[in-house]
Amino acid sequence: MISSILAAGGALDYGQIFTSLGLVLVVAKLAAELCERIRIPAVLGEITAGIVIGPSMLGLVEPSDALRVLAEVGVIILLAEVGLEMNLNELRRVGRASMLVAIIGVVLPMSSGVIAGKAFGESLNASLFLGAALAATSVGITARVFGDLKALGSTEARIVLGAAVADDVFGLIILTVVTRVVEQGSIDAVGLISTIALAVGFLVIAGAIGLLLVPKIFAFVGAKAASPATIGVLAAAVTFGFSAAASGAKLAPIIGAFVAGTALGRTQQHHTIARDFSILGSIFIPIFFMQIGIDTDVTKFFSTHVLLVAGVLTVIAIAGKVLAAAGARGTKTDKLLIGIGMIPRGEVGLIFATIGVSIGVFNDELYAIVLLMVLLTTIITPPLLRWRIEAGRSALNDVETAEVTEEPEK
Amino acid sequence: MISSILAAGGALDYGQIFTSLGLVLVVAKLAAELCERIRIPAVLGEITAGIVIGPSMLGLVEPSDALRVLAEVGVIILLAEVGLEMNLNELRRVGRASMLVAIIGVVLPMSSGVIAGKAFGESLNASLFLGAALAATSVGITARVFGDLKALGSTEARIVLGAAVADDVFGLIILTVVTRVVEQGSIDAVGLISTIALAVGFLVIAGAIGLLLVPKIFAFVGAKAASPATIGVLAAAVTFGFSAAASGAKLAPIIGAFVAGTALGRTQQHHTIARDFSILGSIFIPIFFMQIGIDTDVTKFFSTHVLLVAGVLTVIAIAGKVLAAAGARGTKTDKLLIGIGMIPRGEVGLIFATIGVSIGVFNDELYAIVLLMVLLTTIITPPLLRWRIEAGRSALNDVETAEVTEEPEK
Numbered sequence: 001m002i003s004s005i006l007a008a009g010g011a012l013d014y015g016q017i018f019t020s021l022g023l024v025l026v027v028a029k030l031a032a033e034l035c036e037r038i039r040i041p042a043v044l045g046e047i048t049a050g051i052v053i054g055p056s057m058l059g060l061v062e063p064s065d066a067l068r069v070l071a072e073v074g075v076i077i078l079l080a081e082v083g084l085e086m087n088l089n090e091l092r093r094v095g096r097a098s099m100l101v102a103i104i105g106v107v108l109p110m111s112s113g114v115i116a117g118k119a120f121g122e123s124l125n126a127s128l129f130l131g132a133a134l135a136a137t138s139v140g141i142t143a144r145v146f147g148d149l150k151a152l153g154s155t156e157a158r159i160v161l162g163a164a165v166a167d168d169v170f171g172l173i174i175l176t177v178v179t180r181v182v183e184q185g186s187i188d189a190v191g192l193i194s195t196i197a198l199a200v201g202f203l204v205i206a207g208a209i210g211l212l213l214v215p216k217i218f219a220f221v222g223a224k225a226a227s228p229a230t231i232g233v234l235a236a237a238v239t240f241g242f243s244a245a246a247s248g249a250k251l252a253p254i255i256g257a258f259v260a261g262t263a264l265g266r267t268q269q270h271h272t273i274a275r276d277f278s279i280l281g282s283i284f285i286p287i288f289f290m291q292i293g294i295d296t297d298v299t300k301f302f303s304t305h306v307l308l309v310a311g312v313l314t315v316i317a318i319a320g321k322v323l324a325a326a327g328a329r330g331t332k333t334d335k336l337l338i339g340i341g342m343i344p345r346g347e348v349g350l351i352f353a354t355i356g357v358s359i360g361v362f363n364d365e366l367y368a369i370v371l372l373m374v375l376l377t378t379i380i381t382p383p384l385l386r387w388r389i390e391a392g393r394s395a396l397n398d399v400e401t402a403e404v405t406e407e408p409e410k
Numbered sequence: 411m412i413s414s415i416l417a418a419g420g421a422l423d424y425g426q427i428f429t430s431l432g433l434v435l436v437v438a439k440l441a442a443e444l445c446e447r448i449r450i451p452a453v454l455g456e457i458t459a460g461i462v463i464g465p466s467m468l469g470l471v472e473p474s475d476a477l478r479v480l481a482e483v484g485v486i487i488l489l490a491e492v493g494l495e496m497n498l499n500e501l502r503r504v505g506r507a508s509m510l511v512a513i514i515g516v517v518l519p520m521s522s523g524v525i526a527g528k529a530f531g532e533s534l535n536a537s538l539f540l541g542a543a544l545a546a547t548s549v550g551i552t553a554r555v556f557g558d559l560k561a562l563g564s565t566e567a568r569i570v571l572g573a574a575v576a577d578d579v580f581g582l583i584i585l586t587v588v589t590r591v592v593e594q595g596s597i598d599a600v601g602l603i604s605t606i607a608l609a610v611g612f613l614v615i616a617g618a619i620g621l622l623l624v625p626k627i628f629a630f631v632g633a634k635a636a637s638p639a640t641i642g643v644l645a646a647a648v649t650f651g652f653s654a655a656a657s658g659a660k661l662a663p664i665i666g667a668f669v670a671g672t673a674l675g676r677t678q679q680h681h682t683i684a685r686d687f688s689i690l691g692s693i694f695i696p697i698f699f700m701q702i703g704i705d706t707d708v709t710k711f712f713s714t715h716v717l718l719v720a721g722v723l724t725v726i727a728i729a730g731k732v733l734a735a736a737g738a739r740g741t742k743t744d745k746l747l748i749g750i751g752m753i754p755r756g757e758v759g760l761i762f763a764t765i766g767v768s769i770g771v772f773n774d775e776l777y778a779i780v781l782l783m784v785l786l787t788t789i790i791t792p793p794l795l796r797w798r799i800e801a802g803r804s805a806l807n808d809v810e811t812a813e814v815t816e817e818p819e820k
Contacts, residue, residue: 012475014482015657022651029643036636065422066479072424073480226446229692233439236693241432247425279689282639283646 017066021287024061027053028286044378046286050293063294071291072253074284075351079254080239081281083261084274086165088211094155098162100327105342106167109134109320110174116316120309125182125361132178133352133370134317136171137164138344138378146341151389156333160341163327165258173199175252175352182361195250202249206242206256210263214238218267231269232276238264252351292350300368310372317377318343337388344381349374427476431697434471437463438696454788456696460703473704481701482663484694485761489664490649491691493671494684496575498621500568508572510737515752516577519544519730520584526726530719535592535771542588543762543780544727546581547574548754548788556751561799566743570751573737575668583609585662585762592771605660612659616652616666620673624648628677641679642686648674662761702760710778720782727787728753747798754791759784 027049035045053060061067110131117127142164146157173196180195221234239260246256264273300306322339329335353370356362362370437459445455463470471477520541527537552574556567583606590605631644649670656666674683710716732749739745763780766772772780 012478012482014663015654017479017482018486018650018654018657018663022647022649022654025643025647025650029640029647033634033636033640042637065475068422069427069476069479070483072422072427076428224443226443227439227452229688230439230443232689233435233692233696237432237435237439239432240428240435244425244428244432247428253424253428276689276692278639279642279686280693282643282686283690286643 012066017064020061020064020067021070023053024050024067024287024290025283028290032286039382040379043289044375046289047293047296047375050290051296051298052293053290054294054296056297056299061294063291067287067291067294070284071288074281074286074288075254076239076243076257077277077281078285078288079257080261080264081274081277082165083258083263084265084270084277086161086262086265088262088266094159094162094331097159097328097331097333099166100329101159101163101324101338101342102166102170102327104327105137105163105321105324106135106170106174108323109316112316112320113313116309116312120312122366123361126356126366128178128182129352129356129361130313130366130370132171132175133349133356134313134320134345134373135167135174136345136348136352137167137321137342138348142341142344146385151385155331156337156341159328159331159333159338163324163338163342171348171352173251175355179355179359180250183359198249199251202246202251203255203259206245206259207262210242210259211266214260214263215266215268218264218269222267222269231272235264235267235269235273235276236280254351292354295354296371297364297368300364301372303365306365306368306372310369310376313369313373314376317345317373318380334388334392337385337392340381340384340388343384344378345374422476427474430471430474430477431480433463434460434477434697434700435693438700442696449792450789453699454785456699457703457706457785460700461706461708462703463700464704464706466707466709471704473701477697477701477704480694481698484691484696484698485664486649486653486667487687487691488695488698489667490671490674491684491687492575493668493673494675494680494687496571496672496675498672498676504565504569504572504741507569507738507741507743509576510739511569511573511734511748511752512576512580512737514737515547515573515731515734516545516580516584518733519726522726522730523723526719526722530715530722532776533771536766536776538588538592539762539766539771540723540776540780542581542584543759543766544723544730544755544783545577545584546755546758546762547577547731547752548758552751552754556795561795565741566747566751569738569741569743569748573734573748573752581758581762583661585765589765589769590660593769608659609661612656612661613665613669616655616669617672620652620669621676624670624673625676625678628674628679632677632679641682645674645677645679645683645686646690664761702764705764706781707774707778710774711782713775716775716778716782720779720786723779723783724786727755727783728790744798744802747795747802750791750794750798753794754788755784 028046031045031049032042035042052058055062113131113134114124114127117130118124122130137160142160146154146160151157177195218231218234222231225231239257242256242260242263243253244256246259247253264270267273321342322336324342325335325339328338349370353362353367353374356370357364357367438456441455441459442452445452462468465472523541523544524534524537527540528534532540547570552570556564556570561567587605628641628644632641635641649667652666652670652673653663654666656669657663674680677683731752732746734752735745735749738748759780763772763777763784766780767774767777
């Protein structure tokens with residue numbers, strides 16, 4: 001009773017909420033630490049741990065709206081952090097290569113995904129969603145892997161990051177369009193154009209406000225603010241506000257969070273903001289990935305159909321992105337490294353699958369197929385990247401033997 | 411639709427949640443900045459701003475469970491921060507004085523409050539709650555005010571902080587007991603003893619685990635952890651876990667958070683944890699105080715009865731704590747300064763009133779009375795403290811004229 005201190009309605013059980021929260025954080029951290037030791041991305045460990053403690057296995061944590069709100073705060077912070085990391089000027093220099101890699105990397109896997117879906121007997125709507133889920137590179141995982149391998153400063157990394165951002169945005173526009181098409185039951189040209197106009201309009205207006213106004217507001221507030229915490233709080237408010245605006249334009253909130261991040265990255269105080277968001281993220285981002293696992297029914301993996309379709313989609317996912325590296329033609333880069341860097345699908349693919357489930361176009365089996373494809377592309381990337389980067393470095397060493405090689409692992 | 415990404419049930423409207431959240435953070439910060447300029451505690455501005463944007467005035471933000479969960483995370487972080495600040499060894503040195511100040515400071519205002527409540531024609535149950543709401547000093551506000559005046563290092567500050575902590579705990583035990591008594595309809599000796607045993611048992615066991623085990627766990631994890639974020643996340647998990655355990659012992663979750671904070675304060679990594687919690691707190695604590703305002707119906711203040719009773723209770727609140735400073739007899743301290751330092755009631759008084767409402771013993775009028783008393787005691791303290799500290803410093807200057815006076819304000 002006393003635990004429901006603030007809930008005049010008595011609907012919130014804080015004892016249960018904080019038990020779940022404490023358990024989720026401890027288990028997420030244990031899983032992440034374990035994964036980092038055996039060189040698997042921490043995010044995989046968090047999703048797996050969510051499956052283990054969730055209702056599909058141990059049942060220690062029940063899904064709840066409280067956990068979902070905190071998880072959504074987590075993914076908002078994640079995309080804002082990715083936006084913050086983007087140096088827009090450096091991105092612009094590799095802009096053409098990134099854009100080509102992104103376009104090919106969306107068109108190839110998506111069209112192959114739709115064809116594969118139809119070939120496996122799925123409906124056109126379900127096939128469209130499968131294709132869309134194959135389109136978006138997970139910029140969070142990509143950046144994390146390059147960062148872990150201390151290769152973030154390379155031209156390859158910049159092209160990959162730029163392309164990943166672009167096809168995240170493409171992918172989410174595609175998702176919005178596909179969702180509307182599915183929900184309306186038929187392809188409606190006016191509705192489709194207005195959807196695209198609304199989505200692109202949001203990006204243009206939010207981008208303009210973000211790049212022109214936000215840095216000025218922060219410069220003003222920075223000069224006037226009495227409390228040092230003001231900047232971090234204002235940055236969080238801008239992030240949540242942009243997320244709400246994206247939601248108003250029928251885009252995913254995370255798109256707004258990403259645009260907010262790029263805007264915050266151009267403020268004088270971007271280092272302070274990045275530090276504050278990194279601490280917020282360390283608490284809330286694992287909740288998001290655990291939540292995915294908690295909502296996953298793992299028993300659905302164990303069917304020939306799921307394994308077969310997920311296997312084919314994974315091959316398409318890998319081949320489509322590796323071939324997309326051809327878009328970087330004319331730059332002095334390792335094309336295969338760029339292609340490998342584009343492979344991970346991560347959270348955006350899962351978001352697509354979750355939306356597919358929520359509007360009824362995906363059943364649990366298709367969700368399981370996408371989840372397995374995401375797991376496989378995420379697992380395969382770090383060892384491949386490591387092999388390619390080390391191979392490149394030793395080739396460089398053969399040419400310039402005097403140069404001290406940078407240690408590839410910390 | 412797309413905004414409900416994670417809510418398979420579709421119950422959560424993230425567009426609305428993030429709109430409210432963004433608005434609450436911006437308005438809270440504006441209010442806090444304004445208050446700091448006119449030398450009013452920021453917390454007052456946040457509560458007032460909550461009243462203004464809440465349903466009782468502008469109606470820009472509707473109360474929601476999502477906001478309540480985030481607010482509760484805020485008050486949990488606040489109490490954990492207060493616990494972290496406590497140097498248990500230094501507190502122990504002024505332990506006897508603190509304990510006496512705390513006991514007198516609970517007994518005097520509570521007994522006077524009960525008598526005043528009965529005199530104004532309230533029921534015994536309501537009078538008991540009024541008395542309980544007068545008992546607890548707000549250690550957060552007290553620490554904040556001493557900190558702002560750069561007087562945290564003085565013996566007076568330590569005695570006040572120790573006493574505030576002790577009577578927070580006394581007050582919450584009293585609240586628990588009073589609540590059980592009210593809910594059971596009569597005073598049941600066995601139930602009362604078991605309630606006290608459970609509450610004290612939690613404090614003893616949690617205190618022992620916190621002081622003996624938690625520092626060892628953190629030393630172990632600190633030596634083994636691969637990721638630098640692990641310590642902050644683990645600290646948050648411990649805080650939420652202790653809050654859940656307190657809730658299980660029928661105490662308020664914040665008591666668990668405070669015990670967790672004192673334990674975390676004894677880890678090797680307490681500076682890192684304090685920094686992480688300070689950033690989390692800067693985002694979430696204002697949500698808690700805004701939420702109080704959003705839930706307050708300000709029109710209830712405008713009645714002769716409310717103003718009269720709140721006025722009398724405020725006099726009792728001030729007199730009770732100032733007289734309680736007699737407990738510091740025998741120490742070489744400014745007793746009036748100690749007494750003034752004990753005046754603010756703050757969030758704990760409001761929590762009492764909220765619980766009173768939730769179990770039906772308080773009506774909106776009594777809630778308004780307590781809220782007004784809290785506002786008055788909180789408003790009156792900073793100028794009184796400043797006057798007394800400056801008077802003490804100038805008296806010191808008359809004796810030691812050669813000494814450079816510390817600037818009382820930053």
